[in-house]
Amino acid sequence: MTVYLPAVPGYAGAEAELRAARLGVADVVHIVEYVTAAALADYEAITVARTQFLGGHAVPVATVPVAALFDAAESYAIELTAYPGGGEPVEVHPDEGFHRGTLMVAGDVMYLPGIAPCDVGGLVHPGDFRAQYRYCLDRAADLLKAVGLGPEALVRTVDHTTTETRAEYPRCGRPRREVLGGTGTDGAPVFPGAAGILVDQPLLPGALVSLHAIASRAPLRTINPGWRRYETLTYKPGLAAGETLFMSGFGALEPATQKAIFADDLLAQAEFTYAGIVAVLREAGLGGRDVTHLIEYVTPEGAAGYPGIADLRASYFGDATVTAVVCSALLRPEFLIEVVPVAASR
Incomplete structure (x- = not known):
């Protein structure tokens, strides 16, 4: 089964996460680098650290620009996806x-x-x-x-x-x-x-x-719990691929009216967002505890209150792996958070 590790500062931190999961570099199948402007300015240093970490192992890398990390002392974070036994x-x-x-x-x-x-x-x-x-x-x-x-x-x-x-x-x-x-x-x-x-x-x-x-x-x-707004869009709430459910980004958007709700209230937005994710999971025959990975993009306006939603998130999704970063903004100006989940039948 695919193993998602949370984004942590630097390749040394990612290597420690990998060891804690009793996995090795040969098991890594994907890397996401979340990089701030400061990290981009010194990107060669990240390239050197990645090369040393991989030791010749070929892995696709996605580099994602972000406004900040929640650890303000760090300029970039590494998220690993592993597949025990490795990929091709x-x-x-x-x-x-x-x-x-x-x-x-x-x-x-x-x-x-x-x-x-x-x-x-x-x-x-x-x-x-x-x-x-x-x-x-x-x-x-x-x-x-x-x-x-x-x-x-x-x-x-x-x-x-x-x-x-x-x-x-x-x-x-x-x-x-x-x-x-x-x-x-x-x-x-x-x-x-x-x-x-x-x-x-x-x-x-x-x-x-x-x-x-x-x-x-x-x-x-396609997995859609009956939300008609998706009938004309070029993306869907969820897509079941075998035993894995890949989902779109979710925010506090009311599907029937397409209006953003709970402006300036991070906790209310998060609860509405998590409930929407659960609605898609149920349509797929899954539950919140089947979520394996969450990426949470939080705006600068929502960042200060973000630690306060941890218990709420755990009540919905248990011990799912979470990567959280601060983005510059979201497409709906009222959004303080957007969540991108993956789930799998267990």
Whole structure:
């Protein structure tokens, strides 16, 4: 079974987490680096630490820009995903900036490297948000060709777009509709789960978006507890892929009215968000204790109160692994928190 480890400061901390889980570097199938502006300014040091940690083991890496970590003394954190016994690395598109050239197959899941709008010549489509977004989706499709899959195999995308693109963010719907989507086991159309996070500091100068994506070769089935708003969207509340449920980002958005609720109240937003996640879990035949991993993006306005929701979260999801970072903002200005879950039948 896949093992999710929480994001911790630095590669030394990640190595300690790995040892505590009685796993080794050869078991690691995916790395997410959550990096602040200070870490990006000294990114070569992170590269050196990663190279030493991996010791030649090829792993896809997604680099995610964040506003801050909850440990203010740290500039970056490392989140590891492990698969006991290891996965099968597939070398594709080497030496191309932030979308490093390894895709990892672990069971039915395909872990992609992070993708930025750049190639060996540098930034592509400067100033054009939709073209950069389309480029990232096309690159994901290219990566999946190496394992005989297409973009319809994507089960979750998390995009990190600059705050200046908030007003034009709906423009990414067109390239998503053109590139993504397939047919589920019930014959109905499927789209991946998705989350959109805003950042002030992009990965690369001029980059308006970066993409973090996961795919699966298992049969797919959309999970929706009857929320009609998703009928016209290019993402779904959840996508069941075999025994794993990949879910979209959830916030305090009332599905019927599409209005953000509980402005300025982090605890109320968190409770509404967790209850929405549980509704999707129930539709999939799962419960809160089946959640294995949560990524919680918290805005600067919500950060001070964040420790106060720990007991609430535990009451819903038990001892699920939690990664929490401070993002610059969320697409709905009223949101203080957005939660991206993964669950699995046990």
